[in-house]
Amino acid sequence: MVFNSFNFLLFLPIVFALYWILAKSSSKSQNILLLVSSYFFYACWDYRFLFLLMFSTFLDYFTGIKMHEAASQKGKKFWFWLSIGINLGFLGIFKYYNFFISSFQELLEGFGFHANFWTISVILPVGISFYTFHGLSYVIDIYNDKIKPEKNIVDYSVFVSFFPLLVAGPIERATHLLPQIQRERHFDYTKAVDGLRQILWGLFMKVVVADNCATVVNHVFKDQESLNAGSLFVGAVFFAFQIYGDFSGYSNIALGTARLFGVELLRNFNYPYFSRDIAEFWRRWHISLSSWFKDYLYIPLGGSKGGMWMQVRNTIIIFVVSGFWHGANWTFIIWGALNALYILPLVVFKLNRNNTNIVAENSFLPSIKEVIQITITFILTTIAWVFFRAETVTEAWVYVVKMFNFKAYGFPQVDLKPFIYIFILLFVEWIQRKKKHGLELSNVRHTYIRWIIYLLVFILILFFGASSDSFIYFQF
Template sequence: MLFNSIDFAVFLPIVFILYWFVTNTNLKLQNLLIVAASYLFYGWWDWRFLSLILFSTLVDYSIGRQLMSEDNQGKRKLYLWTSILINLGFLGFFKYYNFFQESFVDAFSFFGTKINASSLDIVLPVGISFYTFQTLSYTIDVYKRKLEPTTDFIAFSAFVSFFPQLVAGPIERATHLLPQFYKKRTFDYTKAVDGMRQILWGLFKKIVIADNCAQYANQIFNNSESYSGSTLVLGAIFFTFQIYGDFSGYSDIAIGTSRLFGFDLMKNFSFPYFSRNIGEFWRRWHISLNTWFRDYLYIPLGGSRGGTSMKIRNTFIIFIVSGFWHGANWTFIVWGALNAAYFLPLMLTNNNRNHLDTVAKGKILPSFNELFMMLTTFGLTVFAWIFFRADNLGHAFQYISDIFKHPGSFLLLSIYLKYQTVLILLTVFLLIEWLGREGEFAIAELGLRWSRPLRFIFYNVIIVCIYFFSGSEQEFIYFQF
């Protein structure tokens, strides 16, 4: 079920009414309703994959119970690795089987040996990368004794399948989200209104920004040999805003929807395109995944505590694994390695923790130096996104080569007239994001500064823009991951 669909527009009010007016006197009934609604929400795509979520839930719930009663460290490790292997085994099979099989055949073909192997027609379950990592966080935290294992199967099932963030995050930690299912929730009008604002902004990002940018990004990337270098650069920029509007828009809707039901999810994006270096960018982009890899992979590997060689190794591991998490294609691995190369100089010079504050805080405009750093970081990010978007490595390198072979001119008015609507929308979007960058999300920060009549006009203008400037409907990009 898509957030930007009529189905969800009907589904959400029904669940909301049942949640607050029918089951509100009984916590277990509320949690059971969440489980039922979540399974309906997910099964709307393909009911067959509900068995995977249920199986993952049963495995990690049972292993958590075993870890609670087991003191023998060897057996505890066995339980932990059972959870890891089962969860990653399912993820690996559905997401990476064909990739490894094809890479294996290609490797032998390179050395002159032909191997006949057929690919399987495997359908990737929506959101498997997200809920797999979510359940793993529970088992790992229980193993480390950071979290008491639950004895409430319904609450745990609700945590695993919680519909607002089930298929594309944020990837919640068990230590943060699971305890919220133990507590009685009371309706909070202020939180609900704030949630509606965030849903509205998420819809604007997705329907107006991402879907309009997608139309041109797809057109340019799919026919890249037909365009000048300047248009190819615009295509990469369109994709840059497509993926941000698409993914952060989903996260905003998920967080806002959760607030309607009395839950708080972690912030997943924090104005990443205003970053002053790559280190800051990765603290602001897909925060839930990046902190997951930091805590459950980077730090256990030794983090930045060892010598230079260990720091370099761990940096490349974390970025390449992050790239591979996004998809079974060498383009994602190169994208991850490229970002590691961007990040490495900052880490080796101990500048990766610079710029922890908001850029130009308390000011209308950035300084010249801040503007230069933001544009440089943005340019590096746009270049890396070419690999992320390309169909394969050959396409990516050809796309980059064509930018320089046939540069064209950025001064041609005809280019901007062709894309004038989306460029104007992007300008308005960036202005709103910039003015609201010191808040949790842009329109709340802006709206709360203004009087009620002005705020009313502002929100209605956004609604009108969603209605009149919606792009052709596109599936959320991160559903494929």
Template sequence: MLFNSLDFAVFLPVVFVLYWFVLDKSLKSQNLLIVMSSYLFYGWWDWRFLGLIAFSTLVDYVVGIQLDKSEDGLRRKALLLLSLSVNIGLLGFFKYYNFFLDNFEDAFTLLGMPIQTNTLNIILPVGISFYTFQTMSYSIDVYRRKLKATTDLVAFMAFVSFFPQLVAGPIERATNLLPQFFEKRQFDYQQAADGMRQILWGLFKKMVIADNCAEFANIIFSNYSDYGGITLLLGALFFTFQIYGDFSGYSDIAIGTSRLFGFRLMQNFAFPYFSRDVAEFWRRWHISLSTWFRDYIYIPLGGSKGSKSIQIRNVFIIFLLSGFWHGANWTYIVWGGLNAIYFIPVLLRGKNRQHLEPVALGKKWPNSREFFAMLGTFCLTVLSWIFFRAENMNHAISYLAGIFSYTLFEIPDFSIFPGAMTLLVLIAGFLAVEWRGRLGQFGIAGIQFIPRKATRWSLYVLIILMIDIFGNTSEQIEFIYFQF
């Protein structure tokens, strides 16, 4: 079920009414409704994978209880290993089985010993990378004694399967989200209204920015040999805003929907394209995944302590794992490695913890140094996204070679892409709104502080009209991160 579909437009109000007006007296009943609604929401794609998420949930539920009961260090490590093995094993089979098999075959062929293997026609369960990481965080935190295991199966199932963020995050920590299922929830009009604003902005990002950018990016990337360097650069630029509008749009809708039900999810994007260096970019992009890798892998490896060589090793491990998490393709691994290379100079100069505050704090505009720092970081990001978008390494390299040719300095022919100029204007307006709202949780959060009610509602109507006019309402395009 897509957030931008008619199905969800019917599903959400029905669940909302049942949750607040029928079951509001019973916390247990509300949690049970969340479980049932979440399983319906997830099963809308393919009901066969409901057993998979239920199995993963039950394993971590039992492991958590046993971890809490046990004082034996060896047994507790074995229990944690069981949880990690089940979750990583399921993720590895469904997502990486054919990748490893193909590379195993290629390696033997390279050594002059060709072998024949049979790949499997495996369907990747939607959101498996997200909910497996979420359940693993629970087991790890219980093992570390940072969290007491729950014996309430319904609450734990609701935590794992919570439908707003189930298939594409944010990847919530058990320490943040799970306790909220045990708190009596009261309807808060201001919180719900803010949630609706965030949902509206997320739909704008997805349907107006991302889906329109996707149309042009797909054409250019699929037919890259037909275009000159400036057009290829334009295609990379469109994909840059497609993936941001698509993924951060999903996060906005997920967080806003959660607020309708009285839940607080972590911010997953903090205006990353206004970053002044790559370190700041990764503090602002897909925050839930970046902090997951930081807390559960990077810090246990030693983090930024130790010699420079150890720090560099740790950075490469994290970025390569992040790339591999995204998919079974060498392009993702190279994308991760490229970002590690971007990050290393910042680390070596000891600048990786600067720029913790938003750019141009207390000012309307950045100074020249901040502007060029943002521009340089943005350009590096655009180039790295080419590897993320390319079908394979040959595609990525050929695409880059096409950009860095004499045709890069030609004037783009917009006549072959009707609507591209309009889209660039929309992107410019979108960036202006995001810049103005960069201190908030999302781009239009500040609308609520406009004193005149008529002005506020005029802006809401304007956004809705733009979604209707420029959004692709006839076809629901899946969110990019569903494939991860």
């Protein structure tokens, strides 16, 4: 069941109505409904993997309590590493086993040895990377005495499996989400209406921007050998907006949906393509994952306290691991390494915190310097996205080389209509860059103007939206 499907259009209002009817009873009843609804939502993908989700949830719930009750540090460590080991073990088997086996086999063949290792044929459980990281952060926080374990199994299960964030985030923290689940929630008309606006904007980003770009991107990456450099450049730009519209669109729908239920999720995107350097980009892109790696990997490794060498080393590690988190392919690792390469000069020369304010904060238009900075950052990011999208490293390298072969340039041989939707997206986001999402219209006083805007966005979705199977990040 995807957010842009007819099934979800039926599912959401039914759960919403029952949820607020139960508010007259108790928050416990609401949480039970959320849990049942979330499990139904997940089972619609493949009911067999629901048992894996439930096992992972119970594992972290149980080990969290055992860690807290442990009489010694040794016992605490035992339960901690048991949870970490099993969680990462499942993730490794389902997501990375075949990658490691095939890579090792290729390495042996490079030395002249031929071997056939056993591989597994299994479908990757949707959302496994996301709900595994939910559980890991919870267990790590208990181990570090930052939180106490949740004794209510229903409340904890809702934290892990809350359906708006279950399959593609944002990656929540127990310190942020669990207190909202535990307390009574009362219907807030203002927040609910703004949630609907955010859902509408997310749908525009997904079905109008991302899915129209996807049609061209699929054609370009499939037939890159027969297309000119101009077409490849357009394909790379379109993929940059496809993945942004797809993932940020999902996140907007998730946050808007959660607000309908009185829950505030972590913001996952903050207009990243207006970033003036790569460091700023990563503070604005997939924020929940970036902050997760910062808190649970970068800082435990020593962060920047051990001098420049340690800071450089740790920066490389988190970007490479972040790439590997996205998928079991060398293309993702190269993508992560490229972003590390981009950001290292900023780290070394202590420029990575230069752009922490909003671009053109006190003016409507950016300065020439800001335009140049944004353009360079976008080009570097787009080059890295080619490796993210390509099937192999070789394919990506050939694509990038041809894309910058200026002798092979010509007028693009692809449909350029998605540029219209990209322009609308960027225009709205630029105007709204100080707001949480594109349709946060609290500054528009006249009701009829707001409704005209909603109607225009709805018409774009209805008449210019393209069909798609799923969201990109469901594969991670």
